[in-house]
Amino acid sequence: MRSGLIQLALFLAITATVPLLLRLEGVYNHQHKIGLVDRLRRENPEILLIGNSMLYTRIDIDELQKISGKRISQLAKGGGASACWYLYLKNIVAQSGIQPEQVVIFFRDTILTSAEYRTEGQYGDYLKRLQEKEEPVMNQILESRRKSPFGLSSVVRTAYKIDSRPHIIQSSIHDLALDITKIDLSKKKRKEGMNTRFSVDNLRRDLALENADYNTPEIMNVEPQQFTPAPGSSFLPHIIDLADKLNTKLSFYQVKNAFERTQRPLQESYIHYLRKLKDYLKSRNVLVLEESVKDIPEDWFAEGDHISKDHRLEYTRLFWSHIKDSILATK
Amino acid sequence: MIFHSIDYLLFFTGVICIYWTLNLRLQNILLLLASYFFYGYVHAWYCILIAATTVVDYCCARAITNQPDRKRLFLTISLATNFSILCAFKYFGFFVDNIVAAMGLVGFDMSGPVWEILLPVGISFYTFQSASYVIDVYRGKIQARRKILHYALFVAFFPQLVAGPIERAGRLLKALETPRKFNADRIRSGLFLMLWGFFKKLVIADNVATISNKALSLQDPSFPIVWGGVFAFCIQIYADFSAYTDIARGTARTLGIDICRNFNHPYIARNPSAFWSRWHISLSTWFRDYVYIPLGGNRCSEPRIMMNIMLTFLLSGLWHGANWNFIIWGAYHGILLVTWRLICKNRPRIENPSSQTVRLGQWTIMFLLVNIGWLIFREQNPAYLWQFITSNPFGVSSEEWQIGAYFFVYSAILAIPLALHCWTDRWCTGDEQWEARQQKWKWVVAQSTLAGILLIAILLLKSKNSTEFIYFQF
Numbered sequence: 001m002r003s004g005l006i007q008l009a010l011f012l013a014i015t016a017t018v019p020l021l022l023r024l025e026g027v028y029n030h031q032h033k034i035g036l037v038d039r040l041r042r043e044n045p046e047i048l049l050i051g052n053s054m055l056y057t058r059i060d061i062d063e064l065q066k067i068s069g070k071r072i073s074q075l076a077k078g079g080g081a082s083a084c085w086y087l088y089l090k091n092i093v094a095q096s097g098i099q100p101e102q103v104v105i106f107f108r109d110t111i112l113t114s115a116e117y118r119t120e121g122q123y124g125d126y127l128k129r130l131q132e133k134e135e136p137v138m139n140q141i142l143e144s145r146r147k148s149p150f151g152l153s154s155v156v157r158t159a160y161k162i163d164s165r166p167h168i169i170q171s172s173i174h175d176l177a178l179d180i181t182k183i184d185l186s187k188k189k190r191k192e193g194m195n196t197r198f199s200v201d202n203l204r205r206d207l208a209l210e211n212a213d214y215n216t217p218e219i220m221n222v223e224p225q226q227f228t229p230a231p232g233s234s235f236l237p238h239i240i241d242l243a244d245k246l247n248t249k250l251s252f253y254q255v256k257n258a259f260e261r262t263q264r265p266l267q268e269s270y271i272h273y274l275r276k277l278k279d280y281l282k283s284r285n286v287l288v289l290e291e292s293v294k295d296i297p298e299d300w301f302a303e304g305d306h307i308s309k310d311h312r313l314e315y316t317r318l319f320w321s322h323i324k325d326s327i328l329a330t331k
Numbered sequence: 332m333i334f335h336s337i338d339y340l341l342f343f344t345g346v347i348c349i350y351w352t353l354n355l356r357l358q359n360i361l362l363l364l365a366s367y368f369f370y371g372y373v374h375a376w377y378c379i380l381i382a383a384t385t386v387v388d389y390c391c392a393r394a395i396t397n398q399p400d401r402k403r404l405f406l407t408i409s410l411a412t413n414f415s416i417l418c419a420f421k422y423f424g425f426f427v428d429n430i431v432a433a434m435g436l437v438g439f440d441m442s443g444p445v446w447e448i449l450l451p452v453g454i455s456f457y458t459f460q461s462a463s464y465v466i467d468v469y470r471g472k473i474q475a476r477r478k479i480l481h482y483a484l485f486v487a488f489f490p491q492l493v494a495g496p497i498e499r500a501g502r503l504l505k506a507l508e509t510p511r512k513f514n515a516d517r518i519r520s521g522l523f524l525m526l527w528g529f530f531k532k533l534v535i536a537d538n539v540a541t542i543s544n545k546a547l548s549l550q551d552p553s554f555p556i557v558w559g560g561v562f563a564f565c566i567q568i569y570a571d572f573s574a575y576t577d578i579a580r581g582t583a584r585t586l587g588i589d590i591c592r593n594f595n596h597p598y599i600a601r602n603p604s605a606f607w608s609r610w611h612i613s614l615s616t617w618f619r620d621y622v623y624i625p626l627g628g629n630r631c632s633e634p635r636i637m638m639n640i641m642l643t644f645l646l647s648g649l650w651h652g653a654n655w656n657f658i659i660w661g662a663y664h665g666i667l668l669v670t671w672r673l674i675c676k677n678r679p680r681i682e683n684p685s686s687q688t689v690r691l692g693q694w695t696i697m698f699l700l701v702n703i704g705w706l707i708f709r710e711q712n713p714a715y716l717w718q719f720i721t722s723n724p725f726g727v728s729s730e731e732w733q734i735g736a737y738f739f740v741y742s743a744i745l746a747i748p749l750a751l752h753c754w755t756d757r758w759c760t761g762d763e764q765w766e767a768r769q770q771k772w773k774w775v776v777a778q779s780t781l782a783g784i785l786l787i788a789i790l791l792l793k794s795k796n797s798t799e800f801i802y803f804q805f
Contacts, residue, residue, distance in 0.1 A: 121795050
C-alpha cells in the first residue's frame with residue numbers, strides 16, 4: 001500500500017517535472033521591431049495608417065501620397081488585431097519619436113474590443129517580436145480574457161513557459177510533410193498555392209460557419225461579443241491613451257464585410273455592439289469613419305472582404321475622397 | 332461538461348479527493364450527484380430526461396420481477412418510453428423533413444414551421460444502456476435491483492455517460508454495488524490512460540481535423556484532395572472516439588471501477604468481420620445481443636442470415652444519426668459483411684491465409700473499404716457525397732496531387748503514436764507478467780517519463796482549434 005502511494009506520488013511528480021526540464025520558451029529576435037522603428041523615422045509620416053490585410057489590400061500608399069500631397073506610411077500585418085495595433089503604437093511609433101498629425105486604424109467587426117483575438121499561434125509569434133521584455137498591461141488584459149478558473153491557465157503558462165513555441169513546432173511538422181511530398185514546386189510556392197486553393201471563394205456555401213461562410217463577420221462566429229472597453233480587458237482605451245500621449249489625432253476607419261453590399265440584415269447584437277462602440281469613441285473624442293460599402297462594385301472584392309489588386313488604385317482614390325474632409329477638418 | 336477542459340480537471344480532482352474518504356453508499360451518492368452535475372453542466376434540463384428514463388426503467392424492471400405473467404407488457408412500456416424519447420429528440424425532424432419532401436414529390440405542399448430540436452448529448456448511449464438492463468431482467472439474466480441509487484448511477488455514471496462504452500448491468504451495475512478498495516497502482520494506471528486519451532484528442536484528432544475539414548470544405552476538390560481529406564478523417568475519428576473511451580476508462584479506473592474496452596486497434600483488421608469486432612465494440616455487441624440474435628442470428632437459413640445482418644447494420648447506421656448518409660453507411664457495412672460471409676463460405680481458407688502477401692493485400696483492401704465508409708459517414712450532403720465518390724483520378728494537376736499527398740503524409744505523421752501504441756499494446760497483452768511488472772520501480776519511472784513526454788506533447792502540439800468529440804452528436 002505504502003509503496004503504491006509512493007509510486008503514485010513519484011508518477012505525478014515526474015509527469016509534472018519532465019516538461020520543466022525542456023526549455024519551451026521561444027527566443028525572439030527584435031530586428032523586426034528595430035527595422036520598423038527605423039523605417040518610420042526615415043519616412044516621418046504626416047499620416048500613419050495602422051491595420052491588417054484589410055488595410056494593405058485596400059490602400060496603395062504611393063497613390064495615396066500622390067493624391068493627398070502628404071507623407072503617408074502604414075504599419076500592417078495580415079491577421080493583426082487590437083493587441084498588435086497597441087504594440088505598434090507603444091513600441092514602434094512612440095519609440096521612433098515621430099509625431100504624425102493623424103493615425104488612422106483600420107478595423108473590422110469586433111476586433112477593436114476582442115483583446116484575445118489572434119494573440120496565439122503564428123499571431124502570438126509575431127506579437128512576441130514587437131514586445132518589450134515586460135508587457136504588464138498586455139499580459140493583464142490577455143489573462144483577464146482567458147476566463148480560466150482560479151487563473152489555472154496562467155499558472156500552467158508561467159510554470160511551463162509556454163508562449164508561441166508550439167506554433168513553431170507545429171509548423172515544422174507541416175514543413176516536414178511538405179518536404180516529403182515535394183515533386184516540383186518549392187515549399188513557399190506550394191504554401192501560396194494552397195492559400196489560393198483554399199481561399200474563401202473556393203469553399204462550399206452549404207457548410208457550417210466553422211468551415212466556410214463569409215456571410216457573417218468572422219469574430220461574431222466565435223461568440224456574440226459584449227462591448228468591453230474597460231482598461232483591464234481591452235486594448236482600446238490604451239490605444240486612445242497612447243495616441244493622446246503622442247499628441248496625435250486618432251481616427252478609426254471601419255471596414256465593412258463584402259456581404260453588407262447585398263443588404264442582408266446585420267445581427268441585432270452586432271448593431272447594438274457597433275452603437276456602443278461608436279458612443280464610446282465619441283465620448284473619448286475619437287473620430288470614426290465608415291467605409292461606404294455600397295460605393296464598392298462587387299468585382300472589386302477578392303478573397304472575402306479584401307480588395308483585389310486590380311482595383312486597389314481605384315479604391316485608394318475612393319478612400320481619400322471619402323475621408324479627406326473629415327481628416328483635414330480635424331487637423 | 333467536456334473532458335478536455337480545465338473545468339473537468341477541477342471537477343475530477345474534487346470528486347476523486349472526496350470519493351476515497353467515503354464508504355460505499357456515500358461514494359455512490361457522491362458519484363450520482365457528480366454525474367448529474369456533469370450532465371447538466373451546460374443544459375440543466377438534460378437531467379430531467381435521464382431521470383425520467385431511470386425512473387421508468389427502474390419501475391418496469393421491478394414490475395417484470397414482481398409480476399412475471401405480465402412481464403411482456405412492462406418490457407413493452409419500458410422500450411416504448413425509451414425509444415419514444417430517443418425518436419422525439421433524435422429522429423423527429425428527420426422523419427418530418429422526409430415526409431414533407433415525399434409529399435412534395437406527389438404534389439402536396441406540407442411545409443410549415445421548422446422545428447429545431449436540441450439533441451441532448453449522450454441520449455443514444457444511455458438509452459441503449461438502460462434498455463439493455465430491462466431486457467436482461469426480462470430474459471432472467473439478471474435480477475431487478477431494489478436500490479434505485481445503484482440503478483440511477485448505472486444509467487448516469489459520468490465517465491461513460493456521454494459517449495460510452497455502452498455498459499451492461501451484469502458488469503457495471505455489479506461493480507457499482509461492490510465495495511471498492513483504494514489502490515494506488517490502479518489510480519496511477521487510470522491517470523496514465525487519461526493522459527493518453529487527452530494526447531489522442533488534443534494532439535492527433537484535433538490537428539488532423541483541420542486537414543479533413545479543409546479538404547472536404549472545398550467546392551470542387553480533386554481526387555487526391557478528397558482522399559487525402561478522407562484519410563485524415565479516418566485518423567481523426569479513431570483518435571477522437573478512442574480518446575473519449577480512454578479518458579472514460581481512465582477516470583473510472585481511478586474510481587476503482589473497470590469499464591469495458593471499446594476499441595482493439597480496428598485499422599489492423601483484414602476483413603469486415605474483424606473490423607466490427609474491433610471498432611466500437613460495446614455498440615457492436617449490443618446490436619448482436621439485442622437485435623441480431625433475437626432476429627434469428629446465425630441459426631436460420633442463409634438468405635435470412637443475410638437479411639438479419641443487413642437489418643442490424645441499417646439500424647446501427649440509423650443509431651449514429653438522423654440522416655440518410657448514416658443509413659447508407661450502415662447498409663454499406665452490411666453489404667461488406669454479407670459479401671465477406673459469402674466469400675468465406677466458398678473459400679474458407681481465405682479467413683486465415685498463411686501467406687504474408689495475401690494478408691497484406693487483405694489489410695490494404697479492408698483499409699480502403701473502411702475509408703470509403705468514412706467518406707459516406709462524414710458527408711451529409713448527398714450531392715457532394717456523389718461528387719466526392721465519383722471524383723476522377725485522371726487529368727489532375729501536379730499541384731493537386733502534391734496537396735493531397737501533403738494531407739496524407741501530415742495525417743500519417745500524426746498517426747505514428749497510434750501505430751506505436753498498436754505495436755506496444757500487442758506486445759504488452761502477450762506478456763503474462765505484465766500486471767506484476769507494472770509495480771516495479773523501473774517500470775514506474777519509465778511510465779512516468781512517458782507521461783511527462785505526453786504532457787510536453789500536449790503543451791506543444793495541442794491544436795488551437797479544439798473541437799467537441801465527434802460522437803457527442805450521437
